[in-house]
Amino acid sequence: SPCAIKSVVPPDDKHWNDLALEFFYTKNIPPHDRIVMLRGSVIDYMYGGGISPAVLLVMDRLQMDLYTAIKQGQDWLSRLQVAIDVVEGLRYLHGQGLVHRDVKLKNVLLDRDNRGKITDLGFCKPEAMMSGSIVGTPIHMAPE
Template identity: 85%
Template sequence: MVCDLYAAIKNGLDWMARLQVAIDVIHGIRYLHGQGLVHRDIKLKNVLLDNKNRAKITDLGFCKPEAMMSGSIVGTPIHMAPELFSGRYDGMVDVYAFGILFWYICAGHVRLPYVFEQCQSKDQLWTVVKKGARPERLPHFDDDCWSLMEQCWNGDPTLRPLLGNVEEELNKVQEHYRVSQPPAGYDKTFMRTKVVKIKTKN
């Protein structure tokens, strides 16, 4: 694998490649759920890209069979669904986390959403999330992408879309942008299609 999604976005991964990554991530989550597993830590740094910018989900440290989850509160704060804090949750926490991940994919940058950036601690962040705070809509988001995010991070897990429906919507968005230019902002000043190679220390 070449780099993680955090590094790829930071270094200018183009919109269509990012959109394919979103679809790849959904495929990965669907596979895990098909095996009865919940990942519980879907985030930028847990998505690895190969030399063709295709993605795989990594870091299964928090991954557990749904039937055996202890109700422990685990994950990365900004990606954690509100119900995680109650200790009673299911695979829909991965759908919520994907919604946050998709915000970054559409944003094209790795800066924290404004509402989370204002939080001084994890406890404060969790409090605002439980009260319904979510990432802001950026000017270049189109209606379909924004609607999908909002559905995925719905505070009521029973109202979040099934993964198959998420994939279907992503495929529609991808097909749309195959024949039209992305809105100004999706790719900002860069339109690179080559793989971004990240130097790492040994």
């Protein structure tokens, strides 16, 4: 099936760590229909003429993100189905002992059937390690 390549140039150690966690969690949980599958990764040391290495994440290719779909006029019934899909994906992650911590429109991708899949597990953390830390995209964060 078609693949997409996410190219990221981590500017510092924290971002390298986030990418490593995204790869680790996405590769080490069993596949699920509501989670974007990561197929592999490569570090490109020659990216940008060798100035900064890039990480290339190879994953399932999907149609678009939820933000774009809504901007293009996605109907309410489709939005409801995607909301259910996201809940199923989050329930699955929680069942694996993980908390996503950055659910937002850009981190929900749609397949050809307009079904939602959660992506970007870089902020994921095991529930057992949760503390009072605040991470994520502020405008999309829950008030608690």
